[in-house]
């Protein structure tokens with residue numbers, strides 16, 4: 001007899017439909033989409049522009065509620081339906097459990113690379129942060145910048161970093177709070193092949209080491225063979241085209 005093994009971290013998207021207002025009617029951006037990604041693995045989403053990829057990331061990241069369906073995030077501490085979570089709880093989840101890396105890096109121009117990460121940690125905390133907490137935050141921020149290969153760039157502001165370096169700060173920042181779920185849009189779009197490969201290496205290592213369930217949108221087909229599962233989106237329909245699991 002086989003017993004279903006449940007990993008402690010997983011994202012399950014179940015029959016999710018999302019529509020947007022469109023003139024007098026509605027446009028269906030996600031049409032009964034389902035997928036599951038477990039901790040430590042990466043699901044890549046490909047597909048033409050306008051097919052619904054960003055919409056899928058947005059619902060998984062709690063930024064938009066779908067019209068119907070369930071999006072379940074299981075973590076070692078509990079299970080939440082992201083499709084129906086309230087605004088305040090969603091904001092708390094994005095601080096504690098969901099790392100978001102979108103194409104526009106949204107780095108704050110006045111802050112150094114190190115400060116971009118530190119500020120993540122202090123969001124949502126009380127005004128008074130103890131010296132001990134500050135010290136721990138700084139240590140983690142330095143460790144992460146080191147992990148993304150930016151240990152020697154930590155005092156630089158975004159204007160003095162290259163596109164690839166900014167992307168790496170972005171990824172390090174999304175990991176600051178050790179998220180169960182990482183949602184990444186086009187991480188290699190602004191990079192040459194070699195730097196793109198290095199970013200994919202980094203994301204693979206992170207997903208594995210941190211047991212993060214990762215949803216990654218990409219146009220870049222060169223790295224697809226390294227993903228645990230590959231899906232393609234067409235007109236809001238999601239279909240799996242490859243899987244590393246037999």
Ligand code: ADP
Pocket residue numbers: 020021027028029047048049050051052053054055056
């Ligand atoms: P992709 O990321 O694959 O380019 P999107 O998820 O951005 O696709 O878009 C899917 C469809 O939804 C497209 O037809 C797009 O025009 C539409 N769409 C996206 N965002 C909105 C919005 N905020 N309001 C109305 N329509 C939208």
